Amino acid sequence: MNLDEHTIQLLPDFLANQIAAGEVVQRPESIVKELIENSLDAGAECITVLIKKAGKHMIHIVDNGLGMSKTDLEMSIKRHATSKIRTSEDLEKIQTLGFRGEALASIAAISHIEIRTKRDIDPHGWKLDSEPLSIPSINPSQLEKGTQIIVKNLFFNVPARRKFLKSDIVEFRYISETMIRFALAKPDIRFIFYDGDNLVFDVHPSTLLERIKDLFGDQTSSGLLSIDSLTEEIKLSGFIGLPHLAKQSRAGQHFFLNGRAIISRSLNHAVFQAYEHLIEKQLHPFFVLNISLDPSKVDVNVHPQKHEVKFEYEKGIYNCIQYAVQNALAKAHIVPELQFRTDIQQAPFERMHISPIQSQSTFASQDSFLVNRLTGEIVDNNPRTNFSSSTFQYNKTRDSQSFTPQTKTAYDQLFGSEHLQDALKDQHSQQSILPGSMWQLHNKYICIEHEHGLMMIDQHAAHERILYESSLKSLQDESGKSQTLLFPITVHVLPQDLLLFLELRDSLEKLGFVFSDEHDNRIIISALPNDIKVGNEEHALLDILEQYREYDSIQPHSMRHNLAASMGCKAAIKAGQSLNQQEMNRLIEDLFICSMPYVCPHGRPIILDIPLAELDRRFGRT
Secondary structure, eight states: OOOOTTOSOOOOHHHHHHHHHHHHOSSHHHHHHHHHHHHHHTTOSEEEEEEEGGGTSEEEEEEOSOOOOHHHHHHHTSTTOOSSOOSHHHHHTOOSSOOSSOHHHHHHHSSEEEEEEEOTTSSSEEEEEEOTTSOOEEEEEOOOSEEEEEEESTTTTOHHHHHTOOOHHHHHHHHHHHHHHHHHHOTTSEEEEEETTEEEEEEOSOOHHHHHHHHHOHHHHTTEEEEEEEOSSEEEEEEEEOGGGOBSSSTTEEEEETTEEEOOHHHHHHHHHHHTTTSOTTOBOOEEEEEEEOGGGEEOOSSTTSOOOEESSHHHHHHHHHHHHHHHHHHHTEEEBOOOOOOTTTSOEEEEEEOHHHHTTTTTTOSEEEEETTTOOEEOSOTTOOOOTTTTTSOEEEOTTSSOOSEEEHHHHHHTTSOHHHHHTSGGGHHHHSOSOEEEETTTEEEEEETTEEEEEEHHHHHHHHHHHHHHHHHHHTOOOEEEEEEEEEEEOOHHHHHHHHHHHHHHHHHTOEEEEEETTEEEEEEEETTSOTTOHHHHHHHHHHHHHHHHHHSTTOHHHHHHHHHHHHHSOOTTOOOOHHHHHHHHHHHTTSSSTTBOTTSOBOEEEEEHHHHHHHTTOO
């Protein structure tokens, strides 16, 4: 084999630029994203985006930002040219959206590009025309302040890349999702979005809640809970959706870090953990959350498209998000509602509403249509309507009359609008708080008739939650109450149980246990927590140790939670145990004082609500 003397050679500039462009420009959406970031960094207050044929033929972006001088315009399409980074210290605390200095150079390497720009201080603007393998031309032009960029014939000189682009429908969806993200990230900026001659949306400066309403409609905006959390290092704000807004796709999940849209499986999981037992596992909750963090504590330069970031202290951010979402859901008193499955063969058609985004374009002539859930076929009630492939991909919300909400407010259902804790101050008002129609079903479930239907409560899970929260408080305040045994009890344990006991002894004593001594694999108990029945001392301690070991293998490093959950599980009222009226009343009363009365420590539901309207429907009364 003959080896050339110069086997290793430098790539020609045009080829190197095409390869570099592949990292930055993957599809038309990449161009839209990079150019809007530049517009925002330039201080634009209004950004208009016009695309043709899903951006493959043309992308035209107009902003009213600062504009560029002739010199800056000439430099803008060169590789590694940027106005945002000067030193390595700047790279460690990036506060702008664009900073790599590769966007315009990469775009110019694989398309025809035209840039028109003007500054306020200049008498006229400048226009640059560029295409690969040719020298750009720059000429004077009469313009308004700002910058316009027109990108045509994407990947015309890289046919292999163009071949791998998806259909127009898919590529348009990518661009649409990016436009939605920018509109949510910057509610103070006006965004105008056209697909050819069709106006997709035009959103004016507003609050984040109003922006969500403009983009997703009243049904979504009315089902939101506010998030506002502040720690020494992290500020978290935004909105989360009630469980009935959860969807099978992640399209409604939006994280923003210092104004930049990011993707993070870890942070998504933090949100889902708070919803885990309120929605089905295949569903994804809706949220729009903004994280404000010191730029030096995060690296946004770990991904070519800057989607993913690397946090210095990700666990702290995870915990902050999970706690804030859990707290908001707990304050809203969300209770799952029992849903009956409707036979799809009996009800194959579902009415779909057009979102406000759609209704401004080709759907302006009608506001809903029917979908056959068996075949996916759209039944058009108005043959004049043009279901264009590009606008059809936007979100569709169910008719509010076609299903019942998946959540109810337990306080309002059982006790009216008065807050339970306030009512409990007057013990004589107990009968007015707890409905008279209450009974036990198979010694497992407490059934309560209320104004809007029937509520069922799992007595064991309810008592577990009560004991769990009580144990957590005891572990924190060292306030566990004890009952002294007349005769101390000796418990024989295995060596591994003794080691676990020694590890947990201090915490067990905070719960109310009192131990006289331990030696030779024997533990002497002289007092028990009030929640454990006398006569069950040995089994209670061994069961708690066994349960703790099981929990710790699943979720290590959460000693307080695992021990409190173990205590709740082993000391709680069991299924099959008969309760009298007073005991049921007390259990319900204690349950609704809990911070999260709807899920037991294991994650199982405690309460199910069966609406009267659903029962009427099942019996053919509606």
